[in-house]
Amino acid sequence: RQAEGKSSDCMLKPVAIFPDAGRKGNSAIVMCEVYMPDKKTPHPSNTRATILDDPGTWFGFEQEYFLWKDGAPLGFPPGGYPAPQGPYYTGVGYSNVGNIAREIVDEHLDLCLAAGINHEGINAEVAKGQWEFQIFGKGSKRAADEMWVARYLLSRLCERYCVDINWHCKPLGMELDWNGSGMHANFSTAHMREVGGEAYFKALMAAFDKHKEEHIAVYGPDNHLRLTGLHETQSIDKFNFGLAHRGASVRVPHSFVNNGYKGYLEDRRPNSQGDPYAIAGRILKTIQSVPTK
Secondary structure, eight states: OOOOOGGOOOOEEEEEEETTTTTSSEEEEEEEEEEEETTTSSOOTOOOOOOOTTSSSSSEEEEEEEETTTTTTTTTTTSSSSSSSOOTOOOHHHHHTTHHHHHHHHHHHHHHHHHOOOEEEEEEESSSEEEEEEEEEEEEHHHHHHHHHHHHHHHHHGGGTTTTEEEOTTTSSSSOOOOOOOOEEEEEEEHHHTOOOOOHHHHHHHHHHHHHHHHHHTTTTTTHHHHOOSHHHHHHOOOOEETOOOOSSEEOHHHHHHHHHOOOOOEOOOBBBBBBBHHHHHHHHHHSSSSSO
């Protein structure tokens, strides 16, 4: 948003550069932090500057969103609804995904790879017009940088198709039987990957339970509409974990348990509008509160 006219000077600090294949010539996208005029104080919107960071902590964000046109998800009939959820997840064919959605998501993939972004995959999601892409990064700041730029590239790309991106976590409302959108955060530290163990895992989950309110506070706006205990979510006021359980707060992969409680975990509570800087920083803060010895 634009600064107030009476005091509108802010300072930009470049922190990451991404090649921009969507423009002609030798173009680049420059990710910047915003500072106050003293060049030292982070602007209130600058959540990147103050988060914990550790390149040994790896994040994989699963960004869900809706392609949106004329006030409804792409593919919804005017003034009505398509067939119920079921065939759209990882769907293929015109009746499931239409005739431009795949062109958009494939071109977005190409733009991200050309930018050096670790775009790991795409899938059509549970609701019609809903899609997901995944971004991997090492360290809170790098992973979140790549997610923000990937979001920007997708929104800009859709201008050419006369389509918008609806990032809201429950754009169709909580009263209807349509899934919301999340940004599940997969995470691991060097200790989790190399040492792990059941005792450490239980201590880590106890810390996540203890700090559940602090996590929810930065996991995206309007999350009470999405985290209801339905549509593959746990209730917003509860915390649990479960083996391969998509309805849990934290999903524990079979590979994690089979490998001696080593590997990665998936926090399923962050939503699609969440700030990846704040999300990654909060996860790392909770992890660092748990002793490793």
